[in-house]
Amino acid sequence: MNCKITGTVVILCLALAAVSEGMSLKSIGLELRCQCIKKESRFIHPRQIQNVELFPSGPHCKDAEVIATMKSGHHICLDPNAPWVKIVIERILER
Template identity: 50%
Template sequence: MNSKIVYVSIIVFLAYLTSGEGMSLRGLGIDPRCRCVETESRRIGKYIESVLFFPASSHCKDTEIIATLKSTKQKICLDPAAEWVIKFIEKKSKSIKKT
């Protein structure tokens, strides 16, 4: 009877450790999947307040560009292959290097 309690205790303890390990990425501020499900390819450059750039990683094979709109503060994923997005990012990166 005591051996069954020990086995169950070990299994419960290992399950606890395993669940904590899976959650550790979120605790570190890392999302284990892509942030963008859909991307915007229409020209909205004049409405953009700020941009976050996330290069491809082991968690997401895609480069992700997330823009925050000026008026609504809504976050929108931009299509990194859209020509206007490429030019917009180049222009912003040049202005950052000058400052």
């Protein structure tokens, strides 16, 4: 009986630690999953784009993600295989 209570307390503590770690990662901007569901491949004029972020593939997502913040405030996922997006990525990496 005492072993069951101890085991339950240990499991609850581990679950709480896992949840709090996941929450702390999200609060510092690390997503635990892919952010892009739909990717845009059509050309978007650079004057409409305010910022571009490149997220390499990793444990959170198997695909590299390129997210453009538009001057209107919207976020658009860009297709990293589109020719014009490859040029944008090269310019970002050169900086």
